[in-house]
Amino acid sequence: MASEDKEAAIRGWVAGERPIMISKPSIMGWGINAQHCRNIAFVGVTDSFESYYQAVRRCWRFGQKRDVHVHIFASSAEGAVVANLKRKERDAMQMAESLGAETRDAVMQQVTGTKRQTNFYNAARPVAVPAFLKESA
Numbered sequence: 001m002a003s004e005d006k007e008a009a010i011r012g013w014v015a016g017e018r019p020i021m022i023s024k025p026s027i028m029g030w031g032i033n034a035q036h037c038r039n040i041a042f043v044g045v046t047d048s049f050e051s052y053y054q055a056v057r058r059c060w061r062f063g064q065k066r067d068v069h070v071h072i073f074a075s076s077a078e079g080a081v082v083a084n085l086k087r088k089e090r091d092a093m094q095m096a097e098s099l100g101a102e103t104r105d106a107v108m109q110q111v112t113g114t115k116r117q118t119n120f121y122n123a124a125r126p127v128a129v130p131a132f133l134k135e136s137a
Contacts, residue, residue: 029055035063041071045081049088 001009010028013021016036021028025042028034029051037059042052060068074082 025051025055029058032058034058035061038066039069041073043073045072045074045078045085047081047084049085049092052085
């Protein structure tokens with residue numbers, strides 16, 4: 001397809017004019033907001049976890065109101081590639097959890113390790129209190 005035809009097809013799908021879009025992560029995996037989509041399928045796999053992750057995140061992002069279902073169709077010959085993707089996914093999850101824990105610990109240390117800071121105010125002139133705030137006896 002010509003680039004213009006691809007762009008028109010993508011725009012039509014995002015606008016809801018096309019119920020199904022068949023593409024590749026290299027074309028639609030980055031930069032498209034597809035919160036209206038909740039089903040995504042991969043036919044065949046590559047070793048690129050980043051490509052897979054980014055393609056899935058196009059649907060599963062802020063504003064998505066439904067569960068996102070991801071289906072991967074791979075032949076038995078692609079078993080090693082699928083296993084490698086699963087390992088990369090586990091590594092990414094572990095790294096995200098470790099970074100979250102590091103960040104949480106650093107923030108807590110900053111919050112709990114800070115002394116209370118107070119600015120003292122010495123009034124130089126009396127404050128006029130409105131009548132409705134004065135206590136009635």
